[in-house]
Amino acid sequence: MSDPFQSYDPGPFFCEVTASRPGDAGAAAVLRSRLAAIGLDALRARAAAAENELINLGITFTVYSDAAAIDRILPFDCIPRILTAAEWRHLDAGVRQRVAAINLFLHDVYHDRKIVKDGLVPGDLIFGNANYRPEMEGFPVPHGTYVHICGIDIVRDQEGTFRVLEDNARTPSGVSYVIENRHLMLRAFPDLMAGMRLLPVDEYGRRLRAAMTEIAPEGVDDPNIVLLSPGIYNSAYFEHVFLAREMGVPLVEGGDLFVEDDRVFMRTTGGPQPVHTIYRRIGDDFLDPTVFRSESLLGVPGIIGAWRKGNVALANAVGTGVADDKAIYAYMPRIIRYYLGEDPILENVETHICREKEGLDRTLAHLDELVVKPVGESGGYGITIGPRATAAQLEAARAALVADPANWISQPVIGLSVGPTLTETGIRPRHLDLRPFAITGKDTWVLPGGLSRVAMKEGSLIVNSSQGGGSKDTWVLADGS
Amino acid sequence: MRAQTPLLARYAEGLFWLARYVERVENVGRLVDVTQIFESPGREAEAWYALVRINADEATYAERYGAPDPDSVKRFYLLDTDNPTSAPASIERARLNARQLRPLISTEMWKHLNVFHREVMATRPDELEGDRLSRLCARLKEGVQTYAGITEGTFYRDQGWYFLNLGRLIERADQTTRLLDIKYHLLLPAGAEERRVTEMSQWGALLRGAAGYHAFRRVTSATFTPEDVVGFMLGDTSFPRSILLCVRQMEWHLSQLRARFGLRGTGAPLERIEELRAGLLSHPVERILQAGLHEFLDWVQRQLMAIAAEIGTAFFRDWRPLADQDQVQDQSAA
Numbered sequence: 075m076s077d078p079f080q081s082y083d084p085g086p087f088f089c090e091v092t093a094s095r096p097g098d099a100g101a102a103a104v105l106r107s108r109l110a111a112i113g114l115d116a117l118r119a120r121a122a123a124a125e126n127e128l129i130n131l132g133i134t135f136t137v138y139s140d141a142a143a144i145d146r147i148l149p150f151d152c153i154p155r156i157l158t159a160a161e162w163r164h165l166d167a168g169v170r171q172r173v174a175a176i177n178l179f180l181h182d183v184y185h186d187r188k189i190v191k192d193g194l195v196p197g198d199l200i201f202g203n204a205n206y207r208p209e210m211e212g213f214p215v216p217h218g219t220y221v222h223i224c225g226i227d228i229v230r231d232q233e234g235t236f237r238v239l240e241d242n243a244r245t246p247s248g249v250s251y252v253i254e255n256r257h258l259m260l261r262a263f264p265d266l267m268a269g270m271r272l273l274p275v276d277e278y279g280r281r282l283r284a285a286m287t288e289i290a291p292e293g294v295d296d297p298n299i300v301l302l303s304p305g306i307y308n309s310a311y312f313e314h315v316f317l318a319r320e321m322g323v324p325l326v327e328g329g330d331l332f333v334e335d336d337r338v339f340m341r342t343t344g345g346p347q348p349v350h351t352i353y354r355r356i357g358d359d360f361l362d363p364t365v366f367r368s369e370s371l372l373g374v375p376g377i378i379g380a381w382r383k384g385n386v387a388l389a390n391a392v393g394t395g396v397a398d399d400k401a402i403y404a405y406m407p408r409i410i411r412y413y414l415g416e417d418p419i420l421e422n423v424e425t426h427i428c429r430e431k432e433g434l435d436r437t438l439a440h441l442d443e444l445v446v447k448p449v450g451e452s453g454g455y456g457i458t459i460g461p462r463a464t465a466a467q468l469e470a471a472r473a474a475l476v477a478d479p480a481n482w483i484s485q486p487v488i489g490l491s492v493g494p495t496l497t498e499t500g501i502r503p504r505h506l507d508l509r510p511f512a513i514t515g516k517d518t519w520v521l522p523g524g525l526s527r528v529a530m531k532e533g534s535l536i537v538n539s540s541q542g543g544g545s546k547d548t549w550v551l552a553d554g555s
Numbered sequence: 556m557r558a559q560t561p562l563l564a565r566y567a568e569g570l571f572w573l574a575r576y577v578e579r580v581e582n583v584g585r586l587v588d589v590t591q592i593f594e595s596p597g598r599e600a601e602a603w604y605a606l607v608r609i610n611a612d613e614a615t616y617a618e619r620y621g622a623p624d625p626d627s628v629k630r631f632y633l634l635d636t637d638n639p640t641s642a643p644a645s646i647e648r649a650r651l652n653a654r655q656l657r658p659l660i661s662t663e664m665w666k667h668l669n670v671f672h673r674e675v676m677a678t679r680p681d682e683l684e685g686d687r688l689s690r691l692c693a694r695l696k697e698g699v700q701t702y703a704g705i706t707e708g709t710f711y712r713d714q715g716w717y718f719l720n721l722g723r724l725i726e727r728a729d730q731t732t733r734l735l736d737i738k739y740h741l742l743l744p745a746g747a748e749e750r751r752v753t754e755m756s757q758w759g760a761l762l763r764g765a766a767g768y769h770a771f772r773r774v775t776s777a778t779f780t781p782e783d784v785v786g787f788m789l790g791d792t793s794f795p796r797s798i799l800l801c802v803r804q805m806e807w808h809l810s811q812l813r814a815r816f817g818l819r820g821t822g823a824p825l826e827r828i829e830e831l832r833a834g835l836l837s838h839p840v841e842r843i844l845q846a847g848l849h850e851f852l853d854w855v856q857r858q859l860m861a862i863a864a865e866i867g868t869a870f871f872r873d874w875r876p877l878a879d880q881d882q883v884q885d886q887s888a889a
Binding site for chain 1: 560561562563564565566567651654655657658662665666669670714718812816817818819870
């Protein structure tokens with residue numbers, strides 16, 4: 075039997091399966107021998123069957139390009155990524171710390187603004203930010219929680235150090251794939267998983283529902299919870315369906331809700347029914363046409379008024395985008411120290427802020443070495459990777475930087491860690507990131523593992539689903555396994 | 556456990572239409588299959604054009620294909636996504652509704668519809684030829700029947716189940732009227748004996764198309780008359796596709812929505828149903844045939860439309876604001 079790992083070479087990059095780590099207890103070796111026992115051909119056949127299953131189940135997202143909307147599955151790689159119990163403890167603590175700091179920061183920003191007065195973060199960066207919502211000023215939220223669902227993008231550099239790449243504090247998506255990937259593995263590759271002691275991922279829906287119950291308006295013990303979605307044409311519609319089902323709550327669209335006397339109701343066959351907590355997967359701008367974008371048809375007129383009266387809870391709160399902005403990101407280590415009096419458990423990637431002269435000069439001087447990102451964008455759009463860019467692309471980036479420096483940050487290229495991935499030429503290293511998901515009501519809970527996104531193209535560093543990335547199951551080894 | 560969970564008006568409407576569109580797919584299969592049996596040498600065009608007429612699709616058909624022609628009619632109903640009454644257009648709409656309803660319907664229902672949708676959309680022109688046509692019709696019927704079985708075995712029976720069944724029953728009754736109506740449009744030979752034999756064979760084929768032939772033979776005497784067939788299709792109390800049985804089931808489902816879930820608004824549709832039931836029971840088949848079967852079927856179709864409209868007004872679109880709701884409650888309390 076030939077070892078499909080025989081020619082596997084992660085090169086200079088940290089490998090999430092083959093790197094030797096304390097506490098791995100041989101899980102990686104077992105995985106490798108099981109993959110070898112199945113063999114490449116059978117792996118491919120079973121992976122194809124598994125992807126076909128995703129198509130049949132309609133586990134898809136929608137890609138918008140050239141005015142056409144195409145339903146695609148998120149490519150699934152059957153070779154899992156492994157996190158040891160110790161690695162997970164570190165990540166879990168780091169994510170919880172970060173979420174705590176983000177919530178404290180948001181409370182401060184919309185109340186006393188101490189962090190600005192103390193000179194740690196420039197005020198115009200916050201108050202001039204398009205995602206800052208004056209409507210939120212002085213408004214108390216239950217338990218001080220603004221960000222109930224948070225996704226934190228984490229990469230691992232060549233030394234194996236975890237670093238936060240980005241915070242997603244608005245409406246992060248992808249958690250449904252974490253759970254669906256595990257179910258898919260259990261169905262299609264039970265022999266890979268047999269006897270492995272892994273932390274389960276099934277608890278997410280229950281935890282989310284519990285948090286949504288905790289934040290309901292005072293006096294409501296058994297709240298009516300709904301998930302508000304833009305509808306079937308949204309790229310993440312499958313995930314909205316998934317989460318509504320996991321929580322056991324109705325998935326509603328704007329037209330299903332209405333506001334009367336500052337109370338929110340849903341339209342049912344039996345007449346109006348009150349709604350107490352809304353997990354909304356609609357951006358701030360579209361939430362309430364009477365407050366934000368007046369042309370929005372997705373939202374619910376008057377919902378912000380009902381919220382401000384304390385009659386309905388919104389998750390996430392409005393105005394959280396000011397905390398996950400790429401410009402604020404650079405200040406996160408300071409923000410953590412300021413509010414918690416602790417050093418960050420998870421480090422940032424070194425970041426140059428181009429709105430500051432020093433950062434801009436540095437970026438322009440090293441454009442061909444740096445990754446240049448627009449602030450306030452998501453989905454991997456508008457990124458220029460210096461070492462990979464053509465001369466023309468570099469010139470375009472330079473022009474954009476000079477025209478509007480405040481719109482950009484830059485970071486060194488991180489040699490992202492890799493995971494063995496099934497490709498047409500065998501098992502090959504492909505770059506990965508990790509997005510753990512944290513749920514916060516009264517307290518914060520982090521789903522073990524998270525979404526491991528993988529750049530399916532050789533050498534590619536862009537893992538976003540909209541750019542052809544795929545995903546893997548993420549195994550978190552139980553303690554003592 | 557929570558008490559009865561409310562059902563979004565949008566979901567109720569979606570379930571109602573999901574069921575109607577799925578039922579239509581099966582009936583396209585049945586109608587095409589029956590028509591194929593009716594096709595007699597030299598009269599193919601007339602036989603196939605009957606399909607267009609019973610669906611009241613003359614204008615759409617003329618616009619797209621012009622003159623009656625067997626191959627065009629088959630394409631019109633089995634391949635043409637621009638024809639709203641075709642199998643692919645119906646499955647497309649069914650799937651769109653199912654997509655809206657994914658939070659509610661079972662994963663297995665969704666998966667089957669998704670796969671079945673892909674199969675129907677991929678129908679090739681050569682599958683409409685020769686003996687393959689019958690197999691295509693069988694696949695359409697079986698795809699829907701599989702879906703029905705999955706639904707029976709997996710769909711949670713709270714409010715939504717009743718709305719799903721209401722849609723299915725209304726559509727099924729409507730399709731039975733159309734199947735019967737085919738007979739009205741068929742030509743008969745001139746000679747008396749030849750005419751009698753042809754007519755009996757047409758009625759037999761129609762019963763087979765509705766999957767009622769054997770049951771019909773069990774409950775009627777060896778020699779049957781057209782009255783027997785029409786009576787069976789309209790008013791049998793045990794045949795799943797008879798109009799009376801569908802009507803009685805509609806009545807039961809609506810009553811349950813009131814009894815189990817306390818839904819107001821069942822009154823108006825129930826009154827309409829009663830009207831239809833009375834019409835079915837009070838007209839002896841002989842009289843219906845004398846006065847014109849086609850006209851009677853037309854009336855049934857209009858009644859079914861009115862029932863659907865009343866259900867829509869009561870539960871789907873009439874999202875009463877609070878003030879009105881209070882008023883209704885005050886009145887009932889008084």
